Amino acid sequence: MMRFAEFFAGVGLVREGLADDGWSCAWANDIAQDKKETYIANFGDNDFVLDDIWNIAKLPEQIPDNVFLYTASFPCTDLSVAGDRAGLAGKESGTLSALLDILAQKKQRNTHPPIVLLENVKGFLTSHQGKDIRNTVKTLNILGYTVDIIEIDAVIFTPQSRPRVFVVAVENTLAKQVMKLKAKKSILDTWWNHFHQNPQLRSTKLRDLIQSNPDLNWGLFDIPVPKKTALKLSDIVEQVAEDSPLWWDTEKQHYLFSQMSTGHRVVIKEKLNEPDYFYGTVYRRMRNGQSMAELRSDGIAGCLRTPRGGSSKQILVQIGHGSWKARLMTPREYARLQGVRDSFWMPNNANKGYFAMGDAVCVPAIQYISKHILKPTYDVWYQEQHSYRRLVKSW
Structure with missing residues (x-):
């Protein structure tokens, strides 16, 4: 059975994503009571x-041993460009340790x-000038793992811009069977040429990171570039009644308009008489000490x-x-942007x-990732384990 342990589980969306493959x-x-509920x-x-992972680390025997995969979407707070960039020295992101x-x-x-799967923001690649990701990969190497890093933006699958980094660590003996391994002597070999075939999954920034750390044990999964979804923001919007209190009143709406740049106001005016409703999203951001309302009008949520x-x-x-009208997005719309089924239970608050x-x-x-990396790797491991058992029995 393909068993996994889920660290920093949140509300279980990693589990949700792995379910289809069995x-x-x-x-x-996880440490959050609300998320546990x-x-x-x-x-x-x-x-x-429900516990602090540092307490779990004191009693690791409580974690089942016969588990093939560990997953960890550890906190991004100290790695995000929106945070203070304390990196893995920070209290929250440092829980990776x-x-x-x-x-x-x-x-x-x-x-x-x-196999181990880590997930976080792209700031993980640049935190402390790349030292945080280097130290993480080096630690995984010391523990006997070969590492691949893949960059995936949720916008490929749903109408939400959400670039993320996935670190996939595979035990060395298994890695030889499922990954293309980097030669120790040279970074510019056939392995590196293969790397350039999938720039959508591994950016120039990631290439530079690997090239500047040739002493680490790197491997590549030969995986296809995912097909881009045709879904737009309009496809995930909940139908809210025109007289719903969720829509903002005129005063609040006008204030939002006043916070927009001239270009964004023009977008709203140009689309006023469209026969079909157009949907866009807005975030408020501080620009030069002033709160600005920035409209995204490409059919993709921020x-x-x-x-x-x-x-x-x-x-x-x-x-x-x-x-035109404005309101906060609903939690269900948030869930749809994360690719979550509508039958997934959500808090009333x-x-x-x-x-x-x-x-x-x-x-x-x-x-x-499960379809193209995790399950195929498990299948190879499973076949090897059963072949060994049959060989032992034949003795």
Whole structure:
């Protein structure tokens, strides 16, 4: 059975993404009570442990040993360009160290997982001038893993701009069978030429990172570039009644308009008389000490965030039929932008719903990684294990 342990589980969107391929969650952990409530409402309470991961690291034996995969969408707070960039030295993003400590302890007992999947913002690649990602890969190398890094933007799958980095670490013996390994002597070999074939999955920035760290154990998965979705923002919008109190009053709407640049006001005026409703999203941002309302009008939502302040909630504008309206996006719309099914239970409290989805992972991105990396790797491992067992029996 394809069993995995889910660290920094949140509301379980990694689990949601792995479900289609038949993965079974053996154990899950998060520190947030609100997220636990959503998690168990959707998946039950058989395997969820509510605790600080540093406490888990003190008792790693509570994590099942017969697990093939560890997943960890660890906090991005200190890695994001919107944060203070403390990196892995920060209190929240630094919790990755607890996971690495757990892996080290499992390694000593020879009960470590054959594959580890880490997910975070693209700032992980540049934090502390690349030292944070280098140290992470080096630690994984020391623990016996070969590492690939893949960049995936949720916009490939859903109408949300959400670029993320996925670090995939595979046990060295297994890596030889499922990855293209980098030769130690030269970075500019056939491996490197292959690397250039998928620039959408591995950017120039990532190429430079790998090239500047040739001493690390790098490998590549030969995977296809995912097909771009045709979905637009209009496809995920909930139908809210025209007289719903969710729509802002005239005063609040006019204030939003006053915060926009001339160009964004022109966009609204140009689309007023469109026969079909046009939808765009707005974030408030500080520009030169002034709060500005920035309209995105390409049919794609901005990157979802957790509601830690008024500016972090994404605003939806509806334009057409001679008028325009504004309101906050709904938690269900947030969920749809993360590729979550409508039957997924969401908290009744809007803020809890925003938190549930604002710092979660895009479900189709996980499905893609499972289909092209995780499950094929498990299949190779499984065949090898059973071939060995048959050989032992034949003796």
